[in-house]
Amino acid sequence: MITSGEAERAARAVLERACRSVGVSAEGAELLRLGENAIYRLPEGIVARVTRPGQQHAARREVLVARWLEANGVSAVRAAPGLRQPVEVDGRSVTWWRELPPHRYGDTLDVAAMLRRLHHLPPPSTFSLGRLDPFVRLAERIDRASTLAEADRAWMRGHLARLRARHAELPAGLPSAVVHGDAWVGNVLRTQDGRTVLLDLERCSVGPPEWDLVSTAVKAYTVAGITDADYQAFTVAYGHDVVRWGGFETLRDIREFRMTCMAAQVAAENPARHPEAALRLACLRGELGDRPWRWTAVP
Missing domain, CATH: 3.30.200.20 (Phosphorylase Kinase; domain 1)
Structure with missing residues (x-):
């Protein structure tokens, strides 16, 4: 380790x-x-x-x-x-x-405005963005989750397979667009001079806009990090409510699983984070009741 x-x-x-x-x-x-x-x-x-x-x-x-x-x-x-x-x-x-100049995290309205702008851009013509892969690096993170028991990692591998199968059956949604790939309030900053700035561009690709939108819904309804009013303001500002889409639960579950795998990866390098990884895993397995779940941020 x-x-x-x-x-x-x-x-x-x-x-x-x-x-x-x-x-x-x-x-x-x-x-x-x-x-x-x-x-x-x-x-x-x-x-x-x-x-x-x-x-x-x-x-x-x-x-x-x-x-x-x-x-x-x-x-x-x-x-x-x-x-x-x-x-x-x-x-x-x-x-x-x-x-960057002095700044703070943005809010849900900043995220909505940034996503509207991004999702309306035509893809670049001089290089390929590639297709969105919502499962990128998850198998590797499970393999490296050394603070978890092998039985837990086996469950995670099975859950990953189930999510892949559900993802293959997603219903039609919004037209494909340039997506950020990890669009939440932590990746949109507001500078002291009033500019909003988009960060962490490594997962930028072409895919369903719903993947970007689901992160704010997860922030509201999985971890209660924002209020329902905040979320409703986000949907009005963007012009679409992903929660009403038939594929929402599948993308929500994939996003939650990504968050859990990230916590497990961090715990492998910092065992003090193991309780958070174990907590998230227990939530996904239905052992700690319904959402919202009180998850603590990991680096």
Whole structure:
């Protein structure tokens, strides 16, 4: 089992080598977040993003998406100019971004406005976004969930198979569009000068807009993180209520499973997070009653 301290030291070593290769100083690099990626603040207004191993394609595409959104006037995180992107070190990718001005998390209205803008963009013509895969990396996360018992992981593998089968039978919905892939309030920021900024572009792809919309419904009705009034305001602002769609429960269940697998992955590196992973798993198995469930955020 790799601890969070070991994971951070490994990411920092990758960062330092990447910085040397492009002539950027890593001195005083400040760890901002250690989760799916390791995020560091560097001098001169640069933020570095260090992926997990095997994410080279996603990193390259994320930079292309950022540049494409900038060219289309969508307010999103900007790739830092003048630096080679991405830099590959030991199977991991490092990308470079402009540091954002002071900001806070957005709200559901900010998410709705951003999604309306994104979903109406025609896909890029110079590169392929690829099709949305709502199951990406879930099998790997289950395999790495070392704090869970093998019986629990076996149940998760079976649940994954059941979700795949349900997903294959989704009813028709909104026309396919450019989707963000992980659209929740934590990935839309509002700066002090009033701009909204879209973050975490690595799952941007072409797929059903409902996948983006379901995250806010989960925020409201799975974990009670926003009120029903907040959710209704979101549906009015976007112009569609995904809860009323026949495929809602399937996408909701997939999103909840993704959240549970993420907690299990984090627990493998930080065993203090194991109770949260176990709690989420018990909820999915119907052992702790009906939604909403009181889940605690993990990095």
